Amino acid sequence: MKPDWKIEVIDVLLKPELAEKAGILATPTLSYDLPARPRRIIGDLSDTRRVLAFLGIEPNER
Amino acid sequence: MTLQDTDTSEILERVQTGVKAFDDLVMGGLPRARTTIVGGTPGSGKTVFATQFLAHGITMYGETGVLVTFEEPPHDIEANMRGFGWDLAGWRRQAKLAFVDASPPANEEMVIGDFDLSALMSRILHSVKTINARRVVLDSLTQLFDHFIGDPKILRRELFHISNALKKAGLTVLMTAERNSEYGEITRHRLEEFVADNVVILRNVLQREKRRRTIEVLKMRGSHHAEGEAPFTLLANQGVVAVPLSSLRLEQQSSTVRVTSGNRAIDDMCGGGFFRDSVTLVSGATGTGKTLLVTNFLAGGVAAGEKAILFGYEESRGQLFRNASGWGVDFARMEEEGKLRVVCLYPEAQGLPDHLLTIQALVDEFQPNRIAIDSLSALERIAPETGFREFLISLTSFIKKREIAGLCTATSKSLIGGQSASEQHISTLTDSIILLRYIQEEDTMHRGLMVLKMRGSEHAKEIRRFTIDDAGMHLGEPFKKVPNVFGSDGEYSR
Numbered sequence: 001m002k003p004d005w006k007i008e009v010i011d012v013l014l015k016p017e018l019a020e021k022a023g024i025l026a027t028p029t030l031s032y033d034l035p036a037r038p039r040r041i042i043g044d045l046s047d048t049r050r051v052l053a054f055l056g057i058e059p060n061e062r
Numbered sequence: 063m064t065l066q067d068t069d070t071s072e073i074l075e076r077v078q079t080g081v082k083a084f085d086d087l088v089m090g091g092l093p094r095a096r097t098t099i100v101g102g103t104p105g106s107g108k109t110v111f112a113t114q115f116l117a118h119g120i121t122m123y124g125e126t127g128v129l130v131t132f133e134e135p136p137h138d139i140e141a142n143m144r145g146f147g148w149d150l151a152g153w154r155r156q157a158k159l160a161f162v163d164a165s166p167p168a169n170e171e172m173v174i175g176d177f178d179l180s181a182l183m184s185r186i187l188h189s190v191k192t193i194n195a196r197r198v199v200l201d202s203l204t205q206l207f208d209h210f211i212g213d214p215k216i217l218r219r220e221l222f223h224i225s226n227a228l229k230k231a232g233l234t235v236l237m238t239a240e241r242n243s244e245y246g247e248i249t250r251h252r253l254e255e256f257v258a259d260n261v262v263i264l265r266n267v268l269q270r271e272k273r274r275r276t277i278e279v280l281k282m283r284g285s286h287h288a289e290g291e292a293p294f295t296l297l298a299n300q301g302v303v304a305v306p307l308s309s310l311r312l313e314q315q316s317s318t319v320r321v322t323s324g325n326r327a328i329d330d331m332c333g334g335g336f337f338r339d340s341v342t343l344v345s346g347a348t349g350t351g352k353t354l355l356v357t358n359f360l361a362g363g364v365a366a367g368e369k370a371i372l373f374g375y376e377e378s379r380g381q382l383f384r385n386a387s388g389w390g391v392d393f394a395r396m397e398e399e400g401k402l403r404v405v406c407l408y409p410e411a412q413g414l415p416d417h418l419l420t421i422q423a424l425v426d427e428f429q430p431n432r433i434a435i436d437s438l439s440a441l442e443r444i445a446p447e448t449g450f451r452e453f454l455i456s457l458t459s460f461i462k463k464r465e466i467a468g469l470c471t472a473t474s475k476s477l478i479g480g481q482s483a484s485e486q487h488i489s490t491l492t493d494s495i496i497l498l499r500y501i502q503e504e505d506t507m508h509r510g511l512m513v514l515k516m517r518g519s520e521h522a523k524e525i526r527r528f529t530i531d532d533a534g535m536h537l538g539e540p541f542k543k544v545p546n547v548f549g550s551d552g553e554y555s556r
Contacts, residue, residue, distance in 0.1 A: 012181040012184055012185075013180060013181075016185045017188065019181045019184065020188070020189075025209075027177060027180045028177065029177075037170070038169045038170075040170070041172050042172070043175035044177065045175055046174065046175035
């Protein structure tokens with residue numbers, strides 16, 4: 001699998017209209033826009049294992 | 063609560079909800095730049111009340127508003143509220159209303175770690191700024207809590223921030239919250255404890271198989287409010303219509319102008335007729351002539367050039383018209399001439415608050431000089447006691463306020479003597495009471511009439527016998543020796 005990531009960081013406090021369009025309530029929110037199965041994680045992502053599990057990414061690099 | 067809170071009570075600017083009777087309860091409206099929680103069980107009318115707060119702001123007070131919805135998406139709300147006559151979509155296009163759509167997302171979501179709601183806050187403030195809003199509604203907080211199942215402590219903290227920020231921006235905020243039961247914990251998650259300056263409760267209680275909606279102001283920080291539950295109803299094209307609790311305003315002046323009862327002899331017994339803005343109760347067993355007195359009362363008014371309205375809850379129009387013509391009164395002609403209006407309703411057709419609103423609406427439309435209600439006992443049948451008393455208080459004070467003459471009937475349960483519950487309720491609320499009784503004299507049964515009470519006036523004390531024929535009621539000589547008209551038969555009053 002060849003990952004093709006694009007990461008965009010949006011400050012919703014500066015661009016509230018984008019937050020409105022995307023329906024974001026909480027900060028931080030990670031929006032994983034995989035067309036097949038979009039998912040969102042709310043919170044500071046402090047639990048890496050659960051984040052990766054939720055996104056379906058295998059933690060086996062290196 | 064500090065002293066400072068009480069000191070500000072006089073200078074708190076009020077934001078009218080436009081629900082007249084509710085604004086009266088809270089001394090003019092919700093305080094500006096404060097938050098109010100509206101709690102209620104599902105179906106109690108929270109969303110309607112909250113939306114109405116914004117709708118009236120737009121239509122009546124020129125204040126724009128932001129509706130933050132955590133439950134239904136905006137287009138659903140627009141559709142649901144159309145029935146109340148509110149064109150949310152139109153106002154949205156005119157930038158008088160803005161939505162913040164915080165309804166549950168379609169996609170999967172998970173909470174991992176700490177977070178805050180500054181995105182929501184910035185969206186609300188952005189919408190407020192865009193349309194220059196003065197009012198904000200959050201509907202409902204409970205849904206927000208259910209959305210983030212995580213740590214409720216975070217949500218409380220965040221909600222506290224948001225409500226503070228909105229208040230600081232001078233916004234008047236109304237938040238709805240769900241309750242689990244009608245009487246018990248104020249809101250689920252006990253939201254009111256940390257965000258609200260004011261707490262209002264909407265109830266929808268089943269009593270004696272009838273729904274009874276009430277609104278109660280539980281708390282107003284730094285300000286006075288009326289206590290107790292006030293009944294309200296939800297009407298198409300209007301929304302929440304609260305029924306004024308007239309205990310607030312018993313300050314009607316009394317008129318000294320007399321009007322005829324429709325029967326010269328009764329006028330004489332009353333010291334010259336009823337007062338123009340007084341309410342008279344006619345009480346008697348079935349067949350004693352209550353409806354005849356009502357008919358006389360209406361006909362006497364019309365003959366004197368007045369307009370009269372009759373609300374009948376016992377008999378059909380056909381029966382009432384036939385009775386009247388049997389006593390020489392032509393209701394049909396009076397109606398044709400626009401002098402009379404006869405409205406017949408099934409008591410069971412609607413709840414008492416709705417009956418009251420119907421009466422008020424028709425009186426305001428027809429502008430009568432006198433009103434008759436036949437009978438209160440039929441209305442009493444459908445309502446729990448508390449509701450009936452409130453209804454009576456509101457009805458009598460409405461009649462007095464409009465300065466029209468009122469005549470109500472009540473049916474006593476026993477044929478001879480006795481008091482009905484409505485008599486007990488209403489006797490203190492009406493200005494005059496006329497009793498009609500069957501009175502046994504030797505071997506014959508007679509009918510007797512007495513004026514029991516006439517506020518602010520002398521009145522005859524004797525019990526007059528009377529007869530009824532095709533020309534109506536004829537009063538005769540007083541009874542000399544009669545049984546106690548209040549007690550059971552066999553007791554003699556002298």
